[in-house]
Amino acid sequence: MPELPEVETIRVALDPLLVGRTVVDAEAHPSAKFASAPAALGSTITGVRRRGKYLLADLRTPDDTAAELVVHLGMTGQLRPDLAPDGPHVRAWWQMDDGATLVFRDIRRFGRIAVVAAGDHRSLPTLAALGPEPFSDAFTPDGLWRALARSTTRVKTQLLGQRVVAGVGNIYADEALWRAGIAPATRRVGRDRATRLHGAVRDALAVGLANGGTTLRDYRTVSGEPGRNQSALACYGRGGLPCARCGAVLRRSVVDGRGTTSCPRCQH
DNA sequence: GGCTGGCCCTGTACGC
């Protein structure tokens, strides 16, 4: 499930392959989630950015206007130049003027593709309302505390909601809450705990980024390699195993419908 | 306006 570290790893690899290239052919699955991919036809890619879990390719269209190709990888999405466009689970592809073809493969079809006018994210409400980037100056301990205090929703669900901070999914939410010593179902987070959580979010994401992302099943880098962060996880997916901090058995539970692992002793 | 829960989607694991 690609979260910020996985999407950023993909972005870094795609940037040199795509910037300066013009899309000369494209095709998409008829589903409304993917059907607008060919709208990038004729456009030149001028940059590849990331916002939260969204990849944004800046486009200069044939009539010289600015647009964006927005890609969300969902749970099983991959962007690969080494896959055949007619292969299984391919939902879209774009052929570039250098002959390379970027293929979007998405087994479960939870991904999404949109071509929009630059900055016009009205058709993507989560992107439009995205919170601060976790490594930006806009993400502060005080801002996180205030954002969390505005709601009584469980802290893990708030992290997953993308509004208090962008780019955190189920894996890194569990990891960050474990690092901060906060129980995932907590509804009230005070200033001190928000400060701990702020650092923990950054730390968990930074480790994931340094390891090229977490591969549990489907995530692959642009070159098809798995990430290396799965062996660095302290909490997510380790239910039934001892907590690396206190030795208690990590507990598997469901928080607002999401599978969750936490330590019953050191996460309060 | 905030919150909750259901839906989408398909491969895998598991029980019978």
Added chain:
DNA sequence: TGCGTACAGGGCCAGC
């Protein structure tokens, strides 16, 4: 071996 069922979960939306 084959079938049916549960489960995984990010984003969106309807309903309260």
